[in-house]
Amino acid sequence: MQFPIWRNCQKQNISAIAFRLLAELEDERLWQEKFGATKDEQWDILAEMVRQEIVAGETKALKDVFGFEQ
Numbered sequence: 001m002q003f004p005i006w007r008n009c010q011k012q013n014i015s016a017i018a019f020r021l022l023a024e025l026e027d028e029r030l031w032q033e034k035f036g037a038t039k040d041e042q043w044d045i046l047a048e049m050v051r052q053e054i055v056a057g058e059t060k061a062l063k064d065v066f067g068f069e070q
Contacts, residue, residue: 053059
C-alpha cells in the first residue's frame, strides 16, 4: 500500500518518525507493566491521600480545570 504523504519525506525524516513511534510504544509497554504491578495496598494509600486532599479543599472540579461539564 502506498501512502502519498511519504513520497515527499526524506528517509531521515521517516526514520525519525519510526524511532519516535517505537519509543512511544515502549513507553506505553513500561507504563502498563508498572501499572499492572501496583498492589492493592498501594491503591488504598493513594485513594486515602485523594480523600484527604478533597476534604482539605486541595482539589478542583474537572469542569473548573477544563471548562466543561462531565
